[in-house]
Amino acid sequence: MGQRAKRTTTVTVDLGDLKAPWQAWCQNNGITPSHALRKAVRQAMDRRAIQVPAPRSRVTSKRERATARIELNLTTSELAALKKMAGYEGYVPTKWLVAMVRAKLTGQPQVGQAELESLARSNQQLLALGRNLNQIAKVLNTAPQNRAAFRVEVITELSRVIQAHTKKVSDVLRGTVERWHLQ
The missing domain is CATH 1.20.5 (Single alpha-helices involved in coiled-coils or other helix-helix interfaces)
Structure with a gap:
């Protein structure tokens, strides 16, 4: 009798205490x-x-007008669900599909009108808060006797974080409103 060829695709694993439960499973x-x-x-x-x-595709600051078209065939139930979802998120179906494609292509968030308005309000409130913090910091810097009551570096850092956040939100807003040129 001939010898069996050694199989090269096998793996030997010592399961230890797991062997019996593995075999039972x-x-x-x-x-x-x-x-x-x-x-x-x-x-x-x-x-x-x-x-x-x-x-992901890179987004550049060069504006590009959306003129390319594509046809999409959906079932009646898919179209109904699309219209419902788009409406719920503040979009018309076509713009919802465009936002979904852009988000997938670029990895950048896309927001509807309701989110745009909320983000704009948030930025306005954060900027007002940042201005108030700056005024507090200036008063504390001009009146050193009041420093014991407040930690100026904490206020300064909070102001920096707020400004960084508002810049990030502004970038999202700008990117959502403008058309993109993908590279």
């Missing part, structure tokens, strides 16, 4: 331990593939 699920392990490895690898970030 496989038997209860009507699957061989090898098949179950292959399935688990595939699922783990598939999950990892999903977690790899998708390639």
Whole structure:
């Protein structure tokens, strides 16, 4: 009798205390331990593939007018759901689809009219708060005797954080309103 060729695709794993529960689980699920392990490895690898970030297009400051068209065929129920979702998020269906595509292509958030208004109000309030903090800091800097009551560096840092936040929100607002040129 000839010798069997050595298989190069096998893996030997010492399961220790897990061997008996593993075999019992496989038997209860009507699957061989090898098949179950292959399935688990595939699922783990598939999950990892999903977690790899998708390639994103860069957005430049060059404005581009949206003129390219695409036809999209949906079922009646899909169109109804699209209209409902778009309306709920403050969009007409076409603009909702465009926002979804842009968000996927660029990785940048897209906001509807309601969110735009909320972000603008938020920025106005944060800027007013920042101005008030600056006035407090100036008073404390001109009247050193009051420094014991307040920590100027905390107020200054809070003001810096607010300004950074308002810039970020302004960038989101500007990016949402303007048309983009993708590279």
